Each structure stands twice: as C-alpha cells, then as structure tokens.
Amino acid sequence: MNSNHQSRLGQHDIAERVAHLETAIDYQGQAVTGLREEMRAGFARTDAEFVRVHEQLLRIRTTDFRILLSICLTTALGTAGLIIKVFGLLPSP
Numbered sequence: 001m002n003s004n005h006q007s008r009l010g011q012h013d014i015a016e017r018v019a020h021l022e023t024a025i026d027y028q029g030q031a032v033t034g035l036r037e038e039m040r041a042g043f044a045r046t047d048a049e050f051v052r053v054h055e056q057l058l059r060i061r062t063t064d065f066r067i068l069l070s071i072c073l074t075t076a077l078g079t080a081g082l083i084i085k086v087f088g089l090l091p092s093p
Contacts, residue, residue: 084090
C-alpha cells in the first residue's frame with residue numbers, strides 16, 4: 001500500500017514538473033518571438049537609414065561635381081584669356 005501511495009506522489013510530482021516545463025517553454029517561445037520581431041524592426045530601421053544616407057551622398061556628390069566642374073571651366077577660360085592677352089594673339093581693333 002505504501003508503494004502505491006509513493007507511485008501516486010511520484011506521478012503527481014512528475015506531472016507538476018512537466019507542467020512547469022511546458023509553461024517555461026511557452027514563455028521561452030514568446031520571448032524568442034518578441035526578440036525576432038524586435039530584430040526585424042531593427043533591421044528595417046537600419047535599412048531605412050542606409051537608404052537615407054545613400055540619397056544624401058548622391059546629393060552631395062552631385063553638388064560637389066558641379067562645383068568642381070565650374071572651377072575647372074573658370075580656370076581653363078581664365079588661363080586661356082591670360083595667354084591670349086600676354087602673347088597678343090588677338091588682333092588689335
């Protein structure tokens with residue numbers, strides 16, 4: 001009779017432990033799901049930031065190219081004008 005009582009206690013104890021493990025697994029699953037969602041949101045924010053920075057760099061690069069091209073043209077025309085004036089390559093009116 002004592003052995004029957006012990007086996008019932010053992011089964012009850014095992015059932016409690018299994019229930020505890022199932023609850024812990026459920027909480028772990030919820031935590032993993034939450035972490036996954038946070039990571040996806042973080043990656044989306046990072047991608048959006050990369051796109052924004054890329055667009056800014058394109059705008060800056062375009063502006064810098066225009067400035068450098070105007071400097072080069074001004075220098076070339078100024079140098080050509082100076083050479084023409086110094087060497088008198090233009091006919092006098």
